[in-house]
Amino acid sequence: DAGITQSPRHKVTETGTPVTLRCHQTENHRYMYWYRQDPGHGLRLIHYSYGVKDTDKGEVSDGYSVSRSKTEDFLLTLESATSSQTSVYFCATLASDTVNTEAFFGQGTRLTVV
Amino acid sequence: DAKTTQPNSMESNEEEPVHLPCNHSTISGTDYIHWYRQLPSQGPEYVIHGLTSNVNNRMASLAIAEDRKSSTLILHRATLRDAAVYYCILRDVGGAGGTSYGKLTFGQGTILTVHP
Numbered sequence: 001d002a003g004i005t006q007s008p009r010h011k012v013t014e015t016g017t018p019v020t021l022r023c024h025q026t027e028n029h030r031y032m033y034w035y036r037q038d039p040g041h042g043l044r045l046i047h048y049s050y051g052v053k054d055t056d057k058g059e060v061s062d063g064y065s066v067s068r069s070k071t072e073d074f075l076l077t078l079e080s081a082t083s084s085q086t087s088v089y090f091c092a093t094l095a096s097d098t099v100n101t102e103a104f105f106g107q108g109t110r111l112t113v114v
Numbered sequence: 115d116a117k118t119t120q121p122n123s124m125e126s127n128e129e130e131p132v133h134l135p136c137n138h139s140t141i142s143g144t145d146y147i148h149w150y151r152q153l154p155s156q157g158p159e160y161v162i163h164g165l166t167s168n169v170n171n172r173m174a175s176l177a178i179a180e181d182r183k184s185s186t187l188i189l190h191r192a193t194l195r196d197a198a199v200y201y202c203i204l205r206d207v208g209g210a211g212g213t214s215y216g217k218l219t220f221g222q223g224t225i226l227t228v229h230p
Binding site: 048058098099102 | 148155156157158160163201205206213216219220221222223
């Protein structure tokens, strides 16, 4: 395992409340990603980071923000959770962006917005 | 981005070989072919990757067609633990000397069922 810890692993929250998911890695990997997985859609990229304080949007970034103040932590925030954000969220890391490197994924966070 | 096409599902018996196909007819010359799998209730995990030549590792083999428009992931002796969703993904180095930032584009993958 690449030392990726996602927290919390499960969360139920109410519509309209803010939620922050944390991804912590111990591998000193430069790149970090947040994906969501929904039935019928596979994994889709929400946001990614290519260094401390360097982040960019993925294909499904609306309603999400991220922050990376140190190498090991990448936070995903839902400013005002909606039912459409009920999903399983995966964090991933990558040591470098060369095509020979493999990505490592966390165990996932199951978020339910009621 | 070049896309991949995989069968929705496949079935195998335990201890038999499994050949998981992937079509990528629009692959570019700089695209690497990566395979990941996702076991039930877990995050995806890397399996293997290649560019042009066939590749082997402890988990699987990757056979790449000569024209690179298709590839096949080979599990030599399937076990119950190999039951998972298998994703074929193309990774690009990035155009014009740039970077793709390592982003992965997942399709639906192939659900592999292994029967005892």
